[in-house]
Amino acid sequence: MRGFDLSLYLVLDPGLCAGIGMVETARAAVAGGATMVQLRDKQAGMAQMIATGRALKAALAGTGAKLIVNDDVAAAIAIGADGVHVGQGDMGVAETRARIGPGSILGLSVETPQLAAAADPALVDYIGTGPVFATPTKPDHKQPVGFNGLAANVAASPVPAVAIGGLKARHVVQALTAGAAGIAVVSAICGRRDPEAAARTLANEISDFRTRLRK
Template sequence: MVLNPQTLRVYLVTDPALCPGPTLIETVTAAVRGGVTFVQLRDKTASTRDRIAAARALKAALTGTDVPLVINDDLDAAVAAGVDGVHIGQEDVSLVTARKRLGPTRIVGLSCGMPEHVAAADSKLADYLGLGTVFPTSNKSDHKPTIGIDGLARLARLARVPTVAIGGLKPDHAMDVLRAGCDGIAVVSAICGQPDPERAARKLCNAISPKIEDPV
């Protein structure tokens, strides 16, 4: 599918430690009210069955918002839950397999941390690329070496599809990410686990564009 780059502008990745089951829906819906434009359900320790249940609940909560929902890594869960797509890494299922199972109209995102990853990403199969890890992050202990903003810019220049930056990013990094050539910024702890996820999302949106008012 042709993905509107603006959809990636404010990309939320969930974390079960920061927004566990009972608060997952509340956190995500509040974040969407604050301006989040894309949601990735990520839970590395859950079973496929549990991911399906969580995804179905999130999908229902997001009905009418036009905010896409993808599942991290678990293609079976994405298919079973009927969400908008899947986000895969370099060591997960292939782009060919993901596209074949999801069909032409659903979303396939791919993580890329090196120039060769970006160069090899088939623009007919991947709808967007997640570039990073930009900075160190405690939310993903097994992340690859960080690339910084300069490395991010090098990867973005090679991309043939829309891109979103990921890894240790905060609102203060938003403009640097956009100047590096990415279409959006992906965050975890900058929204998940915050006392007010809606306000945290709005702060991130304001870092990108001052058009969203932050109510007192």
């Protein structure tokens, strides 16, 4: 059973997190309400990825937050991570699913409604979609889609979607109104003086929005 909560999805950046490190940033963010943590480090070698991932797994143990590894399937398996997130240019979803098995979470980046619609729910558990805004944390990103583009991608997807790309607390309502199941953030938490407080602000915005919807 691949249960997970996309509400507040932290994507770790080794540069932004350098002050206190990725493990401590993740620990603080989860204490503040982050529900998923993605290890993304394009410069790290295999041994470093595994070491960081295992430290993250230990830090998140018992919290309920899920640990996802970006792109590196072999490292994810070695870490015993909860899942993998791949992009359109990474290992294909069929091969990734075959390697990680049916019990792991598999996320896929999509930028267009056509790609969103093509996400196979037999293989893919969620999509990460955007970028909503331009963001310096991923300089090679595709053209920003804005909230209208986000809504179109979400509507086309057969699986839940998490919005990503330059999102801050002030954007939570628009992202969730567009249909996203949650928001993925980097600089809104990484590198902040108090990552726990930053995460709590975001988590409270998400909770408040959902409370208003239920009324």
